[in-house]
Amino acid sequence: MSIKKRYVALLVAAGVGVGVGWLTLGGSAAVMHYTSDTEFCVSCHSMEMPYKEYQGSVHFSNAKGIRAECSDCHIPQEPMDYLITKIRASKDIYHEFVTGKIDTSEKYEAHRKEMAETVWEQFRENDSATCRSCHDFDAMEQYEQSRDAAKMHEYAKANDQTCIDCHKGVAHFAPEAQLDSKAFDALMAFTKQTTADAKVVYPVTAISMGDYGTLNPTAKLEVVKANGDDRTVTLNAFQMKGAEQVLYMGEGQRAIVATLAEQGQNALKTGEYEADVYGNEWRSVALTGDIDSPVVDTLKPVWSYAEELDNVYCATCHAKIPGEHFTVNAWGPVAKGMGARTDISPENLELLTKYFQNHAKDVVGH
Numbered sequence: 001m002s003i004k005k006r007y008v009a010l011l012v013a014a015g016v017g018v019g020v021g022w023l024t025l026g027g028s029a030a031v032m033h034y035t036s037d038t039e040f041c042v043s044c045h046s047m048e049m050p051y052k053e054y055q056g057s058v059h060f061s062n063a064k065g066i067r068a069e070c071s072d073c074h075i076p077q078e079p080m081d082y083l084i085t086k087i088r089a090s091k092d093i094y095h096e097f098v099t100g101k102i103d104t105s106e107k108y109e110a111h112r113k114e115m116a117e118t119v120w121e122q123f124r125e126n127d128s129a130t131c132r133s134c135h136d137f138d139a140m141e142q143y144e145q146s147r148d149a150a151k152m153h154e155y156a157k158a159n160d161q162t163c164i165d166c167h168k169g170v171a172h173f174a175p176e177a178q179l180d181s182k183a184f185d186a187l188m189a190f191t192k193q194t195t196a197d198a199k200v201v202y203p204v205t206a207i208s209m210g211d212y213g214t215l216n217p218t219a220k221l222e223v224v225k226a227n228g229d230d231r232t233v234t235l236n237a238f239q240m241k242g243a244e245q246v247l248y249m250g251e252g253q254r255a256i257v258a259t260l261a262e263q264g265q266n267a268l269k270t271g272e273y274e275a276d277v278y279g280n281e282w283r284s285v286a287l288t289g290d291i292d293s294p295v296v297d298t299l300k301p302v303w304s305y306a307e308e309l310d311n312v313y314c315a316t317c318h319a320k321i322p323g324e325h326f327t328v329n330a331w332g333p334v335a336k337g338m339g340a341r342t343d344i345s346p347e348n349l350e351l352l353t354k355y356f357q358n359h360a361k362d363v364v365g366h
Helices: 003-034 045-055 069-075 079-099 106-126 147-158 180-192 262-266 302-315 329-337 344-356
Strands: 200-203 214-215 223-226 229-242 246-250 252-258 281-291
Touching: 045 079, 045 106, 180 229, 180 302, 214 223, 229 252, 252 329, 252 344, 329 344
Parallel strands: none
Antiparallel strands: 200 223, 214 252, 223 229, 229 246, 229 281, 246 252
C-alpha cells in the first residue's frame, strides 16, 4: 500500500472513530439531558404526588418568576456526582415498572420518610450543592430577611450547617411526625418512683393547687409535708405588676409557672416591687398550697421526653436548635410559632417550650 493510501485509510479510520465516539458519548449525553427534564421526571405515575407538592411550593411559583426545575434541586452538576445521581435514579424506573413500590398514595406515604432520608443524606454528603448553585450566604441581603431568618443563617454559617439541615420541607411535604404514645406512658411511670420524703418535686402536666390555681409542668415545688400523693408544697416565683394572675420562673423571664385564681393571688407571700431596665415592676412571691397529682422528683425523665418531642416535631424539618440559642423570653413565641406548623398537642408543646426555656442562654450557667 502506498503512503498516500495509508494516510487516507488512517483518516477514514479516525473519522469513523470520531463518529462512533460522537454517537456514543454525545448520544449518552443527550439521553442523560433528556431524562433530566422535568417533563420526563413527572411522566411516571408515582411522581404525581410529589409533582403536586412541588407545584404548591415557592420553587414552582414566586414573586420573582424564577422556577427551579426537578434537576435544579436533585441533580448536582459536578461530573462525578451527576453520574452517580443518574445511576441511582435507575432504581426509580425499576420500582415504577416492576415492583410498583410507590404507585398509590398509601404506598407513597408509607415510604415517604425512607425516601426523604435518602435525599437528605445525599444533600448532606455534597453540602447541599444544588441549593448553593442558586443560593449563597455571601449573596444574601440579611436586611431583607426576617430577624429570625437572618439569625438562623448566621448560626448555620458559624456551626457549619448545610442548607438541608433546616430546609427539609422546602418543595415537598416533610414526613408526618409521629410520636409513640408509649413514650408519655413511660414518662408518667416515673411519677410512681417519687418517694414520700422527696424534698423537691415537679409536675409532669398542668396540675391543680386546690382553689389557688394551676401549676404548669416543670414548676419547682418545695415540699413542706407529704402523705402519699397528698403534699403541701411551696412555689417560689416572680410576679409582674399588671399581670398579677400569672407567676413567672424568674424576674424578667416570662416563662409562666402558675396561673392564679383570686384566692391564689390573696394567698401569696410577697416581696417589694422593683423596676427592671424596661420599666416593668417585679416582685418575688411564694405560694404554699396542697396538691394531690403525680409528680417527679427529678426533671431528667421530663427532659428526655422533651428531647424526643424535639426529634419528632422539630428535627424532622430542620436541624436541632440548642436551648441556649435563644433567651427565655424569645423561646416562648418561637416555640408557639413553630408548633403551630405541626400537629403537636398543646400539652406536649408546653413541655417542649419549658424544656427550651429551662435551657435558654440566660438560664444555663446561672
